[in-house]
Amino acid sequence: MELQVVKGIGQDYAKKLSALNIYNVNDLLEYYPYRYNFINITPIANINETDSWMIKAQVIDSPRVQYIKRNFNRLNFKALSDNVILNVTIFNRAFLKQNLTLNKEIVLVGKYNKLKNSFIASDIKFNIEDKKIEPVYHLGNGIKNSYLSKVISEAVKNANVFDKIPEYLVDKYHFLDKNTAIKLIHNPLEINDIKRASLRLKYEELFDFMFKINYLKKLNNKAKGIKRDEFKDAKDNFMASLPFTLTKDQLTGVDDIYKDLTSEFRMNRLLLGDVGSGKTIVATFAIYLNFLSGYQSALMAPTEILAEQHYKSLKNILDKFNIKVGLLTGSLKVKEKKEIYEKLENGEIDLIIGTHALISEGVKFQKLGLVVTDEQHRFGVGQRNTLRDKGITPDVLYLSATPIPRTYALTIYGDLDITLIKTKPQGRLEIKTIIKKDEEIKDVLYKMLEELKNGHQIYVVSPLIENNDELDLKSVLDLEKKLQMAFNNQVEMAILHGKLKQNEKDKIMQKFKEGEIKILISTTVIEVGIDVANATMMVIFNAERFGLATIHQLRGRVGRSDLQSYCYLVSNKDTERLKVLEESNDGFYISERDFEMRGQGDLFGSKQSGEMSFKIADLKNDYQILLQAKVDSYNFIESEEYKANEYYKNLVEKINFIN
Ligand code: ADP
Numbered sequence: 001m002e003l004q005v006v007k008g009i010g011q012d013y014a015k016k017l018s019a020l021n022i023y024n025v026n027d028l029l030e031y032y033p034y035r036y037n038f039i040n041i042t043p044i045a046n047i048n049e050t051d052s053w054m055i056k057a058q059v060i061d062s063p064r065v066q067y068i069k070r071n072f073n074r075l076n077f078k079a080l081s082d083n084v085i086l087n088v089t090i091f092n093r094a095f096l097k098q099n100l101t102l103n104k105e106i107v108l109v110g111k112y113n114k115l116k117n118s119f120i121a122s123d124i125k126f127n128i129e130d131k132k133i134e135p136v137y138h139l140g141n142g143i144k145n146s147y148l149s150k151v152i153s154e155a156v157k158n159a160n161v162f163d164k165i166p167e168y169l170v171d172k173y174h175f176l177d178k179n180t181a182i183k184l185i186h187n188p189l190e191i192n193d194i195k196r197a198s199l200r201l202k203y204e205e206l207f208d209f210m211f212k213i214n215y216l217k218k219l220n221n222k223a224k225g226i227k228r229d230e231f232k233d234a235k236d237n238f239m240a241s242l243p244f245t246l247t248k249d250q251l252t253g254v255d256d257i258y259k260d261l262t263s264e265f266r267m268n269r270l271l272l273g274d275v276g277s278g279k280t281i282v283a284t285f286a287i288y289l290n291f292l293s294g295y296q297s298a299l300m301a302p303t304e305i306l307a308e309q310h311y312k313s314l315k316n317i318l319d320k321f322n323i324k325v326g327l328l329t330g331s332l333k334v335k336e337k338k339e340i341y342e343k344l345e346n347g348e349i350d351l352i353i354g355t356h357a358l359i360s361e362g363v364k365f366q367k368l369g370l371v372v373t374d375e376q377h378r379f380g381v382g383q384r385n386t387l388r389d390k391g392i393t394p395d396v397l398y399l400s401a402t403p404i405p406r407t408y409a410l411t412i413y414g415d416l417d418i419t420l421i422k423t424k425p426q427g428r429l430e431i432k433t434i435i436k437k438d439e440e441i442k443d444v445l446y447k448m449l450e451e452l453k454n455g456h457q458i459y460v461v462s463p464l465i466e467n468n469d470e471l472d473l474k475s476v477l478d479l480e481k482k483l484q485m486a487f488n489n490q491v492e493m494a495i496l497h498g499k500l501k502q503n504e505k506d507k508i509m510q511k512f513k514e515g516e517i518k519i520l521i522s523t524t525v526i527e528v529g530i531d532v533a534n535a536t537m538m539v540i541f542n543a544e545r546f547g548l549a550t551i552h553q554l555r556g557r558v559g560r561s562d563l564q565s566y567c568y569l570v571s572n573k574d575t576e577r578l579k580v581l582e583e584s585n586d587g588f589y590i591s592e593r594d595f596e597m598r599g600q601g602d603l604f605g606s607k608q609s610g611e612m613s614f615k616i617a618d619l620k621n622d623y624q625i626l627l628q629a630k631v632d633s634y635n636f637i638e639s640e641e642y643k644a645n646e647y648y649k650n651l652v653e654k655i656n657f658i659n
């Protein structure tokens with residue numbers, strides 16, 4: 001149903017909400033709170049200075065706004081709370097000024113400093129209802145929590161959502177019905193409401209997910225594919241052409257692929273290995289073997305830069321075998337694109353490399369036999385299949401550098417065969433990781449200078465784009481200023497962050513690759529897989545804000561040559577956890593520890609990872625639910641009861657169609 005049927009959502013807001021991936025009423029209803037505020041107002045006499053509190057207050061003068069820099073402001077006003085006059089400050093909420101009229105009763109949330117009589121507010125609430133539990137939603141695009149809460153409450157009134165849990169399972173587990181669960185998750189009256197509602201919503205989500213995985217597995221187990229002839233010399237010839245010898249795990253990968261491609265069944269394999277473990281070369285063998293059998297291959301990368309990088313390195317290897325490689329990027333002229341399309345259709349190109357978007361865009365192949373997808377976790381389950389119908393029944397190989405614990409990999413990728421690449425290429429120096437406190441920054445700067453003097457390049461990473469006093473974090477903008485000062489404006493630096501357009505990002509990355517930029521300061525947007533061999537140092541500020549797996553992936557940007565590389569983690573907090581990174585360079589070990597300590601959230605790069613981003617379930621905390629859903633959905637398929645269920649019947653038809 002259209003969003004605008006909900007009271008309070010007009011055209012403008014409907015548009016705004018799309019930034020949160022809310023496009024219809026169902027999306028809105030399933031936009032679950034990620035946590036709750038328990039409304040608990042305390043008299044100011046009873047609060048301490050260390051925690052955050054909620055107090056009632058009254059505005060007693062008119063607020064003043066100071067604009068500090070672009071997108072950064074502070075609002076000050078005086079308020080009275082139980083006979084105490086407070087100087088209230090709140091950052092980046094200039095827009096509240098008009099609501100803070102004289103004598104207005106408000107609730108302040110934040111921290112109190114008795115000596116200064118100041119109150120740094122993190123939030124100001126205007127109409128506290130009787131609600132004791134307030135849902136908190138992920139926000140963005142200028143949408144406020146109170147607004148979301150209001151329109152969701154409206155939508156919930158008329159909620160009539162489809163329940164994906166088969167009836168007999170709802171009965172068996174005494175689950176709440178779906179509509180009630182949706183109501184309670186957004187407007188719980190007590191903690192137990194949240195528990196019961198979330199349990200059934202999580203189960204439903206995981207049941208649906210495992211149904212797809214189980215069904216795909218069932219299909220793939222017997223899916224007939226291209227049966228290629230044996231090419232007994234392929235392996236030896238391929239290896240002889242390389243400037244290095246393959247590692248043990250790379251050899252296993254090559255063998256697995258050889259068996260897959262020459263069998264009558266379709267290949268559906270995931271190469272799971274740490275950054276730098278050498279997955280690309282294993283995939284290149286698949287492309288080579290596929291070529292020998294007379295088929296075309298497609299290699300999809302998540303970004304243009306990665307596509308170009310692959311193009312350069314693969315061309316090098318494949319030229320020797322006379323394999324024609326093409327690159328399809330957004331920057332090509334229409335004419336050039338057309339030419340490539342033609343060559344693909346008449347078989348003049350044997351391997352096409354591009355981004356996912358470009359390749360699925362109306363490309364026709366003469367004889368597509370293999371699809372390789374790099375950084376597979378970037379694409380959703382649904383998207384996995386989009387390319388399959390381009391060829392007859394192409395074999396599929398996925399590459400992923402997200403090291404996830406084995407048990408989870410087996411479940412999440414349950415429909416795929418997995419080759420783990422754990423051994424690292426020899427002779428690679430381990431990245432030296434060093435934790436430094438904020439006050440030891442001089443050591444870090446000194447080391448940076450040394451690396452720069454040696455002609456090397458440096459990545460600097462910070463969790464924030466702009467400053468935020470409330471959080472006391474270093475931002476990229478701030479860091480640039482400070483580093484420029486430290487190096488006397490003598491060093492070429494650039495900033496990269498997620499708010500830049502893709503082509504701006506590409507341009508900066510290109511300059512960094514070419515060595516024009518010496519220090520690249522960025523949020524975590526540096527692409528996984530980007531290869532700048534001359535970059536030998538990475539400095540991560542506020543490292544405590546990142547999960548171990550993320551830092552491990554980030555530091556994989558350095559250590560890409562025979563030069564010694566360094567990763568400095570600057571942090572005053574949480575150093576116990578960060579020590580795991582000082583001690584180990586093994587992504588699988590680190591991901592196990594990360595999973596133990598932080599849960600799924602960060603492991604898959606939070607929400608961007610598509611496939612693994614459940615709306616409410618969390619793989620670590622809900623693993624038991626996942627296992628149950630796995631068994632239940634398996635039985636549901638085996639008993640063929642799904643055939644009587646409209647939703648699953650349609651789902652299966654869709655899956656069958658694209659397979
Ligand atoms: P990733 O698994 O992160 O995709 P790559 O495939 O990009 O890793 O490999 C990283 C680098 O290691 C590349 O420059 C590649 O040529 C090199 N490499 C791969 N395998 C070996 C090997 N067995 N011995 C030496 N170098 C290798």
Ligand code: MG
Pocket residue numbers: 279280374529
């Ligand atoms: Mg790679």
